[in-house]
Amino acid sequence: MIGRMMLCFVVALGGNTALAAPPFIFNQDTIDVTTNFRGTNLELTTFLDLDNPTIQMVIVGPRATLTFREKERRAGMWVNASKVSVEDTASYFAFIGFNEGDLEYMCASADLQGYAPKTDLSFDWVCDEEQRSLMAEKGLFVFIPPGGNQNLGRGFHRITAFVPPTAKPGAYDVRLSVNGSYADAQIDVRRAGLERLVLETAQNSRLFYGIVCLVLAALAGYLTNLIFSRRS
C-alpha cells in the first residue's frame, strides 16, 4: 500500500506541470469495480506550506457518448420524444473547490478545457444545467464548493471525490491546482474479478455466454428436480 502511494507520489511529481507542481498522493491508484462495489471515495492528500491556499481539483472520466432523452405526453402516454447525443465527451466530471460562479464564468467564456486535464473532449453537458443534473443523479457529476477539502493540520490537506458504481472503466485524469499551480495524474477504474469476466465474455463471446447461461439454467432446473423429487 505504502509502495503504491509512493508510486502515485512520483507520478504526480512527474506529471504535466505547467507551473510548480504541488506534491500529492491518492489513497488508491486503481479502483476495482467488483460485484460488491458500492462506489468509493477517491482521497487525495497533499502537503502545502502555505497560509489559506486555494485548492481545486478536476477529475475527468474516460471518453463516452451520452444520450439524453426527454419524455413528452403523446396520446395520453409519456413516451421518449426528444433525443440529444453527445459524442466524444467525458463520462464523469468532478469539480472540487470551485464556486458555482466559476463554472458559469468558465462556460460563458468557453474556458472549461483550460481547467480540465483532457482537452480533446467536449464538456458541453457540464455547462448545461439540465444535463448536468441528470449526470449528478447518477453520481457522474460531482461538485464540491470551496471548503470541501479537509485541513488535516501541519500543512496537510485532503480532498475527497466519490466515484459511483456506475462509473465507466478507463483512465480518469486528475488535475490538482493550488494557487494557480497545477499537477496532473491518472487513476485507473477497471472491472475486476467476476464482474470483469462476465462483462467481457458477454461482449466478446456472445454465443458462448448465451450457451453458458442456458447450461446453468438447465443445471439448476435438473438439480432442483433431482433434490425435490427425491424428498417428496
Place this chain on the structure above:
Amino acid sequence: MGFELHFPIADVSVSFPLLMFLGFAVGVLSGLFGVGGGFLMTPILFFLGIPKLVATSTEAVQIAGSSLSGVLGHFRRKNVDLKVGSFIAFGGLGGTTAGVILTRWLRSTGQVDTVIEVTYVLFLGFIGSLMLIESLTSRARSRSGVAKRSHAHTFLHRMPWRLKFPRSKLYMSGFLPIGLGFIVGILTALLGVGGGFIMVPAMIYILGMPTLVVIGTSLFTVIFLTASVALQQSLVNVSVDILLALCLMIGGVLGAQVGVRLASRLPAQDLRIWLAILVLVVCGKLAWDLFVFPPAISSVEVAV
C-alpha cells in the same frame, strides 16, 4: 438495504437479500398457483431499477430453468404431447426471432421501454381481469354445481394441412399450434414471460387438448421459447445478466417448492382471487408510470 450486488450487464446495484426475498416470494406464488411467475417478477425487476430489456431477457433464463425442473416430472408421468409441443416450439422459434428483432429496432428508436410498458399494462390488465372473473365464477360454479363448457370447434379447425396428434387424440391443422407458438414467442421476447398463461387456456379451449397433457406440454414448449430468447438476446442485444439470473433462480426455485407444499393446505380458490388483485395492482402501478406520472421525465444513457 443490506448487502448490495452490482450486476455487470444491468449496470445497477441491487440489495441481494431484497432480490432473494422477492424471487422467493414470486416462487411461492408460482408454486402455489402453478404459474411461471415471469409476469410478476419482470415488472418487479423494473421497479428495482433494472433496465427493462435486461429484465425481460434475464427472466427468460430463469423461466427456462424452472420449466425444465417442472417438465421432468411430467415426462416421467408421460404427460407431455411431444408432437404438439414440437409444432408449438417450431412456431415459437420464429416468434422469438421476430420479437428479438423487434426489441432491437425499438431500442434503436429509444422506445423499447415504452413498448414493453404498454404491452405489460394491456397484458396484465387482461390476465388480471380474466383471472379475477374466472376465480369468482368458478367459485360460484363449485357452489352451484354447474358443469364447465368444453371447447368449441371454429373455423380454425377447418384450416388446411390437417394432421393427427395421437397423444392428444386430435386431428387439426398444423398451422394452429405453429401460429400459437409464433404469437407466444413474440410475447416471450418482448415481455420476458414463459407464456404459459396464454398457452394453457389456448391449448384447452382453442386446440382442444386434454387437460392431463396441457401443463406438461406447455412447460416443454416454454423451455424452447425462453431458451431461444435468452440465446438471441445474448447475441443481439447483450442484455442477459447471468448473475441476476442466478439470484432469481435460487430464490425462485426454493420459493416454488414451498409454494407447491403450501398449495395442498391453503384455500387455493380464494388465494387465486388475491393473486388476480396483485396482478391488477402491478398493472395499476405500471399504468400510473405510463399515463399519469413517470418516475423520470428525462434520462441519460452513458456508452463508453
